[in-house]
Amino acid sequence: MRDTTTRPLVEVRNLKMYxxxxxxxxxxxxxxxxxxxxxxxxxxxxxxxxLVGESGCGKSTVGRALLRLYEPTAGRITIAGDDVASLSxxxxxxxxxxxxxxxxxxxxxLNPRMTVADIIGEPLDEHSGLSKAEKLARIxxxxxxxxxxxxxxxxxxxxxxxxxxxRIGIARALALNPKFIVCDEPIAALDxxxxxxxxxxxxxxxxxxxxxxxxxxxxxxxxxxxxxxxAVMYLGQIAEISPVDALYARPLHPxxxxxxxxxPEPDPGRDGARQRIIxxxxxxxxxxxxxxxxxxTRCPKVIPVCHEVEPRLQEAAPGRMVACHLIHPIDATxxxxxxxxxAQEHSQQQGV
Amino acid sequence: xxxxxxxxxxxxxxxxxxHTRGGSVHAVNDVSFHLMPGELLGVVGESGSGKSVTMMSLxxxxxxxxxxxxxxxxxxxxxxLLKATPEELxxxxxxxxxxxxQDPMTSLNPVFTVGSQIMAPLRKHMGLSKAQAEARxxxxxxxxxxxxxxxxxxxxxxxxxxxxxxxxxxxxxLACDPEVLIADEPTTALDVTIQAQILELVKELxxxxxxxxxxxTHDLGVVAEIADRVMVxxxxxxxxxxxxxxxxxxxxxxxxxxLLKTIPKLGGQRGERLxxxxxxxxxxxxxxxxxxxxxxxxHAFARCExxxxxxxxxxxxxxxxxxxxxxxxxxxxxxxxxxxAAHA
Numbered sequence: 118m119r120d121t122t123t124r125p126l127v128e129v130r131n132l133k134m135y136x137x138x139x140x141x142x143x144x145x146x147x148x149x150x151x152x153x154x155x156x157x158x159x160x161x162x163x164x165x166x167x168l169v170g171e172s173g174c175g176k177s178t179v180g181r182a183l184l185r186l187y188e189p190t191a192g193r194i195t196i197a198g199d200d201v202a203s204l205s206x207x208x209x210x211x212x213x214x215x216x217x218x219x220x221x222x223x224x225x226x227l228n229p230r231m232t233v234a235d236i237i238g239e240p241l242d243e244h245s246g247l248s249k250a251e252k253l254a255r256i257x258x259x260x261x262x263x264x265x266x267x268x269x270x271x272x273x274x275x276x277x278x279x280x281x282x283x284r285i286g287i288a289r290a291l292a293l294n295p296k297f298i299v300c301d302e303p304i305a306a307l308d309x310x311x312x313x314x315x316x317x318x319x320x321x322x323x324x325x326x327x328x329x330x331x332x333x334x335x336x337x338x339x340x341x342x343x344x345x346x347x348a349v350m351y352l353g354q355i356a357e358i359s360p361v362d363a364l365y366a367r368p369l370h371p372x373x374x375x376x377x378x379x380x381p382e383p384d385p386g387r388d389g390a391r392q393r394i395i396x397x398x399x400x401x402x403x404x405x406x407x408x409x410x411x412x413x414t415r416c417p418k419v420i421p422v423c424h425e426v427e428p429r430l431q432e433a434a435p436g437r438m439v440a441c442h443l444i445h446p447i448d449a450t451x452x453x454x455x456x457x458x459x460a461q462e463h464s465q466q467q468g469v
Numbered sequence: 470x471x472x473x474x475x476x477x478x479x480x481x482x483x484x485x486x487x488h489t490r491g492g493s494v495h496a497v498n499d500v501s502f503h504l505m506p507g508e509l510l511g512v513v514g515e516s517g518s519g520k521s522v523t524m525m526s527l528x529x530x531x532x533x534x535x536x537x538x539x540x541x542x543x544x545x546x547x548x549x550l551l552k553a554t555p556e557e558l559x560x561x562x563x564x565x566x567x568x569x570x571q572d573p574m575t576s577l578n579p580v581f582t583v584g585s586q587i588m589a590p591l592r593k594h595m596g597l598s599k600a601q602a603e604a605r606x607x608x609x610x611x612x613x614x615x616x617x618x619x620x621x622x623x624x625x626x627x628x629x630x631x632x633x634x635x636x637x638x639x640x641x642x643l644a645c646d647p648e649v650l651i652a653d654e655p656t657t658a659l660d661v662t663i664q665a666q667i668l669e670l671v672k673e674l675x676x677x678x679x680x681x682x683x684x685x686t687h688d689l690g691v692v693a694e695i696a697d698r699v700m701v702x703x704x705x706x707x708x709x710x711x712x713x714x715x716x717x718x719x720x721x722x723x724x725x726x727x728l729l730k731t732i733p734k735l736g737g738q739r740g741e742r743l744x745x746x747x748x749x750x751x752x753x754x755x756x757x758x759x760x761x762x763x764x765x766x767x768h769a770f771a772r773c774e775x776x777x778x779x780x781x782x783x784x785x786x787x788x789x790x791x792x793x794x795x796x797x798x799x800x801x802x803x804x805x806x807x808x809x810a811a812h813a
Contacts, residue, residue: 309731310745314745317745320742338734342743375662380661380735381668381688383729383734384734385717399633
């Protein structure tokens with residue numbers, strides 16, 4: 118396992134990201150799409166936190182808000198000691214090198230009129246005072262690191278395949294020696310045989326450079342492979358955060374359970390072995406989430422209290438946080454303190 | 470064919486070439502397969518492997534030019550669709566062969582109600598009156614599990630969610646009781662929980678209606694779950710074909726074997742590192758003279774460069790019935806393949 122120290126690199130507290138809805142002739146503010154609604158979690162130095170959920174659950178919004186590509190509605194986001202959510206524009210600019218992003222679609226996130234060297238070198242122009250020769254040396258170094266042939270430095274993105282383009286995006290993200298990288302569905306646009314190449318590259322770079330990842334994906338099998346801990350999101354909130362093996366062995370939240378059971382397994386012999394939970398209906402609109410637990414409209418285990426009271430994220434087992442009325446917290450007196458206790462305990466166990 | 474069972478659909482030696490300004494692309498090379506009544510054939514391959522182009526060639530859905538279906542036979546109940554006139558093809562599409570596309574957002578017309586889109590093939594192909602068509606449309610929506618069907622007929626596609634739209638697409642494809650349903654990545658654009666709903670629906674419909682289905686996907690998990698038989702495509706060719714359990718237990722083609730190893734599993738041991746298939750899929754600029762997988766193949770030798778391997782039976786059964794593979798290499802003498810697949 119990777120080295121996980123007790124220090125969280127990223128601390129998110131009560132993050133809310135609402136997008137306003139304006140309607141009518143006067144464009145009056147009539148409501149909000151609650152894309153992310155009051156979530157708290159930590160990411161420890163050197164670990165990969167997987168963030169999974171269905172489309173529209175707010176996982177990409179979390180990734181973008183963390184890097185303040187959106188202005189969060191409320192909450193604190195502490196990355197390596199600074200509250201990113203409240204930094205002044207100038208301080209934020211100085212902070213940018215420590216936190217970077219790899220985007221989903223390498224086709225759309227690379228400027229087709231810039232050469233590979235320009236693309237990878239742009240962050241260096243912005244944030245470092247390197248001379249031309251130093252810059253080129255750094256670009257070559259980065260291209261080597263991600264497995265791109267140096268001789269392609271003056272080519273344009275269209276000359277590369279999807280997997281190679283994703284490598285360009287990763288090289289650009291690495292240019293300024295970041296500590297923290299948000300990988301937003303980095304393999305979703307790639308073919309199966311290419312996905313493994315990119316995931317292996319991300320893992321190698323993590324080992325070599327001590328990177329911390331937030332790995333956003335809807336591919337639950339790949340998240341199981343790459344993540345140390347996994348957060349399951351539903352309708353703007355976190356349903357469960359658990360260490361990866363514990364979650365996949367026995368998901369505690371009914372949504373996590375249904376989500377994992379829905380993944381088809383590439384093994385035709387196991388038909389009867391797994392109990393599939395088919396969720397009825399669709400995800401409600403985040404502009405008008407249901408009262409009580411946000412999963413109560415589809416939950417197969419729903420009880421009356423779910424329609425009334427919103428469950429809090431509480432520690433249900435060492436290192437496992439679950440927001441569900443059916444799951445009892447291990448210690449009622451500690452339950453008030455969200456996130457911290459459980460996560461710390463977990464990391465101490467891992468550190469041994 | 471043995472037992473007197475006749476395939477509903479038989480494709481022989483299909484070749485499709487695209488003529489573009491940048492040169493020709495040999496997208497489908499000598500593809501043959503058949504589909505038995507009530508059978509579900511899974512077609513697996515990466516983007517560019519020719520799986521969608523093959524199916525679209527069958528029923529004349531490719532614009533020509535640039536597409537050119539050069540040779541082959543597509544026999545639907547004895548009729549060769551490649552020789553059919555556009556008018557005859559129109560009678561086949563929708564009526565005898567239903568098609569479900571990948572993206573339910575773009576394949577429904579946003580300016581017509583869902584009801585009118587389901588009723589169109591019913592009135593055109595089956596000559597139903599408006600009232601009859603409407604009654605049948607309600608039946609179809611109920612069949613695919615859309616609640617409050619009669620009211621929903623008047624809704625527009627944007628009023629449906631992704632999963633519901635795919636259900637509508639399936640309803641349209643099923644409208645005229647086709648003999649064959651071709652589903653091109655029907656769940657790829659959907660979330661896993663919704664995908665599970667659709668897979669469940671398809672299993673149910675098969676039991677009720679017993680139609681033959683071709684299911685195109687790149688997701689081996691989906692194939693393992695619903696297919697009876699699997700055809701693996703690479704570089705515009707069929708590289709391996711086998712009953713589903715046989716393919717997963719005893720994969721013969723190096724591409725299939727590598728593919729099964731690159732995907733991480735949901736259960737079992739968590740691997741330290743993913744196996745990769747190095748390199749990129751081929752660009753099909755010329756008619757194939759060598760094995761399309763040779764550049765990425767761990768087992769390639771001189772013959773792979775000199776000669777494009779033909780499909781040969783693995784288990785002695787005639788082609789397309791048992792297990793066949795297009796490869797010069799044989800895993801015998803190498804590691805035991807069943808062991809390799811068993812850790813899945």
